[in-house]
C-alpha cells in the first residue's frame with residue numbers, strides 16, 4: 001500500500017521569510033547553509049489542518065474573534081481525552097499568542113524582580129531569555145539531580161519552577177513518579193509550577209506523557225501548550241493554557257486582555273488547532289513515526305561513525321541532542337568546520353548552557369538528515385585532527 005503521507009519530498013522553504021532557512025545568517029554569520037536549527041519542521045502541516053485553513057480563508061472575513069467558545073474548548077478536551085486518556089476541566093482554559101508569551105505573563109504574575117526561577121539544565125534558550133529578560137534570577141538544576149532540585153526549591157526566594165515536559169533539548173520524558181515528586185516538593189516549598197508541554201504530542205513509542213493536571217495538588221500551577229509544535233504551525237501564533245486557581249486564571253486573562261491588549265486571538269490559529277485536535281491524530285502518528293525513523297538512522301550512523309558517543313535517540317521530539325564530549329573536539333573549531341567546510345548549520349550546545357553538545361533538528365526529509373549526519377561525522381573528524389582541536 002502506498003504511504004498516505006509523503007515526508008520524503010523536500011518542500012523548498014527558501015524565500016518564505018522562515019527563520020530555519022532564510023534567517024540562518026543571523027545566528028551563523030553566513031547565508032546558504034543547510035539548516036538543522038530552530039525547532040520547527042520542514043514538513044507541511046496535516047492535510048486536515050490545511051483543508052480547514054483553506055475553508056476559513058475562502059470565507060474571506062477575518063474580523064475580531066473569540067477563543068471562548070465551545071468549538072475550541074471541546075477540541076482541546078477531545079485531544080486530551082483521546083491522546084492522554086485524561087479529562088481536562090475546560091473551565092481552566094486560557095489563551096495566549098504563544099507559549100512564551102504565556103510564560104512571561106505567568107512569571108510577571110508570580111514573581112517579582114530578583115526572585116528565583118528554577119529550571120532544569122540544559123535549558124531551552126527561550127526560558128533563559130524570558131527569565132533573565134524579566135530581571136528574575138535563573139536557578140539551574142541538572143536534569144535528574146534531585147538533591148539540587150530540593151536545594152533550589154527550598155530557597156526562600158524561589159517562586160516558580162518552569163518545567164519543560166517533555167524536556168527540550170534532551171528529549172527526556174518525565175515519569176509520573178518524577179512529576180508527582182516535583183509537585184510534592186513545589187507544594188512543600190510554596191513554589192508555583194509552570195509546566196510547558198509543547199513537546200508532549202511528540203513522545204515516541206514506548207514512553208507516555210503525563211500532563212501536569214494529573215499530578216497537580218493544592219499548589220499554584222499552570223500548564224502551557226500549543227498544537228503548533230507537533231503540527232508545525234508556530235507562525236500562525238496561538239497557544240493555550242490551563243491554570244488551576246480561579247483567581248490566578250482571572251488575573252491572567254485580565255492582564256492579557258487589558259495590559260497586553262490581546263482580547264482577540266489569531267483566527268487561523270484557532271482554526272488550525274480545532275482541525276488538528278479533532279482530525280489530525282493519524283497525520284501526527286505518521287510524522288512521528290517518520291521522525292522516529294530519522295532518529296533511528298542518526299543512531300545507526302553515529303554508532304559506526306562516532307561509536308565512542310554511544311548515542312541513543314531521545315524519548316520525545318525531533319531534536320537529536322548529541323553529547324560530543326567523548327569525541328574531544330573544541331566547540332569553536334567544530335562550528336568553524338561545520339559552517340565553512342560542510343556548509344551546515346547545527347546548533348551548538350552552548351546555546352542551552354551545555355558546551356560539548358550539539359542539537360541536530362531531524363524534523364525534515366531523510367535525505368537531508370543523511371547530509372547533516374555525514375557532515376557532523378566528517379566535521380568531528382576534521383576538528384579533532386586540526387591544530388586547535390583539543
Ligand SMILES: Cc1ncc(COP(=O)(O)O)c(C=O)c1O
Nearest residue numbers: 039098099100124168198234239
Ligand atoms: C519548550 C518550548 N517552549 C516554547 C517554545 C516556543 O513556543 P511559542 O512559539 O508558542 O512561544 C518552544 C519552541 O521551540 C519550546 O521548545
